[in-house]
Amino acid sequence: MPFKTIELTNANAINEQPAKLRHFYKGFSSLSANPGSRLYDMDLVKQDIINHFNTKKGSRVMNPNFGSIVWDLLMEPLTEQTRDALKDDITTICTADPRVSASQIDITEYPMGFILEITLSLVNDDQSSVLKLTFDQKLGIVTQ
Numbered sequence: 001m002p003f004k005t006i007e008l009t010n011a012n013a014i015n016e017q018p019a020k021l022r023h024f025y026k027g028f029s030s031l032s033a034n035p036g037s038r039l040y041d042m043d044l045v046k047q048d049i050i051n052h053f054n055t056k057k058g059s060r061v062m063n064p065n066f067g068s069i070v071w072d073l074l075m076e077p078l079t080e081q082t083r084d085a086l087k088d089d090i091t092t093i094c095t096a097d098p099r100v101s102a103s104q105i106d107i108t109e110y111p112m113g114f115i116l117e118i119t120l121s122l123v124n125d126d127q128s129s130v131l132k133l134t135f136d137q138k139l140g141i142v143t144q
Helices: 041-054 080-096
Strands: 026-028 038-040 100-110 113-122 128-136 140-143
Touching: 038 041, 041 080, 041 113, 041 128, 041 140, 080 100, 080 113
Parallel strands: none
Antiparallel strands: 026 038, 100 113, 113 128, 128 140
């Protein structure tokens, strides 16, 4: 009995390729408006960056360098020094996430705060998207 007969139930099983990876990153939204909703790829990265901006720098226990300084600068006029500080902060936040790189950052002032437009590109894919955040003195952060 040197040979054993093996029967294949599906003749195409050998030629079938594994399913292509659809999503690089998977996660869940922590927003109470969408409990249990799943986020993938760029949507997940955007939500993580928004969460980073929602945290005031110095307010996180055991990690005082986490967060954003935008909340401290919200009442300040948009001078060249303020603009540079905001760009440095945005760049630091975006480079802290290894999944994405920021290719363009635009800061606009309006009477009640700032509007940030950040062009994000996934590092391992050709996806890119613009994240538009409005920081308002009364409303807080608003995404568009």
